[in-house]
Amino acid sequence: MIPIDPLWLLVLPLLFAMGWFAARLDFRQVQSQQRTDFDELAAGVEALLEDNSQEAMDRLLAAIRQNPEALGLQKALGRYYRQKGLPDRAIEVHLALLGRTPLSDSLREQLVLELAHDYMAAGIFDRAEQSLDLLRPGTLAQQALALKLDLMQRQRRWADALTIAQQLSQAANDPQAYRIERFHFLMELGEAAKAAELISDHPRLQAGSEPVLGLHVCGVCGFQTRRHYWQCPGCHSWDGLHLIQ
Template structure:
């Protein structure tokens, strides 16, 4: 059977035309897909800028479906889910990223960190801890350690928190000496063995000599152990190293002065501090010491009036009026109750980080969990 070359001559142009049409079709489809993907991406970005998170999520999902290999869209989508509180969906997005074999090393670390944050926000602390430990030795190690520190503080696991703080301090990731002192204080407060607690507090003082808490906690412990002389010595050291914290320790100094008989010495120290930085707590302690002495009892109340020359204080005014005789003495109880009600909010402490107010001083804010954010002065004095 003879082969007809005419078929070849006829087929070549036909094959060329069909190949050209196929390439044009693929090119059009690729262009259409590329147009759809950026359009969905920018649409999502616009919704996000307008704080329309539901619409932004829908747009990003559409963009991810058009281009499943785009890592940045997955990260954006996962972060949006986390911000909305849809932690299970955020976990699925980041786990999908980690399951990809073609993911670059840096993107894998980002996905691991994002997954840990998902677990942390969802309250799954054990899974978050495991995910964060996998970032040890990576570029995100410092961020992972900070998150681990938050986990251990939240669960009040002070020994492990201290271990992370030591690592970060040793790696020059910040000064964590004061934080380590707080952790040692927390461990000491949990002990019933007083000598062991004292040893931990002395370690805390050594870790952060300028921090106030360890010395104040040690003074309270020495009061429990019946050591007034040691208590007074500790508080005198506090006044030398951190005079701003003395208002917190002033009531303890009054107790130590009475127990040791060294009233004049304590009184002189408190008056010297008050002259430098007038404080309601220090003023109250001075008045208590002077009231206990008959020679100075009559003039002790005038301290409140003298304080008004330094600072306008409703608290000092109320304390002075409480001991004064008024012209219409029958109205004195009502006036005293009204003033007590008015000054109560002024006697609180306020967190400098979040504004959370409390009747007692905290070393770690119950609201924002920030350490050392409460000044040693009352709201009226700020």
């Protein structure tokens, strides 16, 4: 099967959005505005066909800038940038959206959460945390907490990570939730006895302080390393690395 570039998924909704946008303007405005929008969009599609995704993204971004009604599309473009490893551009798109008024509370919250993901992907942890603190307790609380848990782990703030994992477990009404994570957070904090109450037969309880050497591969993300880590340096999952040589 031929792989479909996700940029194509952006193009179709843009066409619909521009039709709707055009219907709201008077005829003369429509003629000039529509031509510019479609010129940019056509150039973007052409760049896609030539497999020039940088050019395609620039053109689509220009088309979107001229078409401020396509909010969902802009959110999608921000997410696309992040997945392509371009968090700076995702930040640009999401900040530009947040700077616009009026925005509904719900959309603003979603954008702030996206922005927190962007900052996290860019390694700007303090801004990611500030963004999460802007969210009010509500519908996005679980997603915000889950992202905050990632954030604390990336910064090795194990006590904070433990607190958040406990909150998530309580919110899910599941005492087993995040059990492996909580076990390792306690081990990182030097609380082996409390960790053993969660998982009494975990090999880490018997392990020495020196890491096991040899080729290890992560079963979650495929990361390879010459020594063992309890937390994969590639995907940050716990207990994913296995000795293969």
